Amino acid sequence: MPKDASATRDALLHAGAHLFAAHGIDAARTRDIVTLAGQGNDSAVTYHFGSRAGLLDAVLRAGITRMEPARAAALPGLRPGDLPAITAAIVEPTADELRTEHGRDFLRITAQLAGRAGIRDRHLPPLLRGTALQGQLELLQDACRAVHVEAIALERVSHFIAFLTAALADRAARLPDPAPPALAHDVYTADLTAMLTAALRTPAPAPTRLPKHPPPNTVKTSPRGGAVR
Incomplete structure (x- = not known):
């Protein structure tokens, strides 16, 4: 990769990392990344990384x-x-x-x-x-x-x-x-x-099993709204 192309790639990498961190990986705008990297063409990300996802992948790598x-x-x-x-x-x-x-x-x-x-x-x-x-x-x-x-x-x-x-x-x-x-x-x-x-x-707690049926003497509501036992 030519020296100037390598410098552009690094600038996009650092700008992408900064804006993905500050605004979120979904909310950061490609145009803002390109501007922060000092580039004038939105296609710079596609040219150097294939896509916006490719830029994120490169940052993580x-x-x-x-x-x-x-x-x-x-x-x-x-x-x-x-x-x-x-x-x-x-x-x-x-x-x-x-x-x-x-x-x-x-x-x-x-x-x-x-x-x-x-x-x-x-x-x-x-x-x-x-x-x-x-x-x-x-x-x-x-x-x-x-x-x-x-x-x-x-x-x-x-x-x-x-x-x-x-x-x-x-x-x-x-x-x-x-x-x-x-x-x-x-x-x-x-x-x-x-x-x-x-x-x-830390030891895991013992499993808790909920009863399949209400225990004896549990108050339940009748279809008409009254309490039954």
């Missing part, structure tokens, strides 16, 4: 790629069933995205997509397939299965992703505030990791 070296380095040392270590290995590279503007935009976008992680139906998004993050998520699911039945384990991991992305997106939105956050980055990350680990480990 860039974020996953940034985190991949740290995840790949940690993955071989993770022991099956070591829930605190597995949780930390997932949380820490994700939280490190808070350190840059591009990373904060990425976090605010991923929070919008948390429900599409494919954990419950066992269909991981194509962007995650073959990544170290996939390996980490599989270890997390196995660790949860060791203490919970399958349905609970998958539900816990789904909620783990939803809570992690929502918490980081909230912090990302507040970090441009000139007032420093109450918790420094390392303290915040350690606390978030501890909280998520505890949530995954």
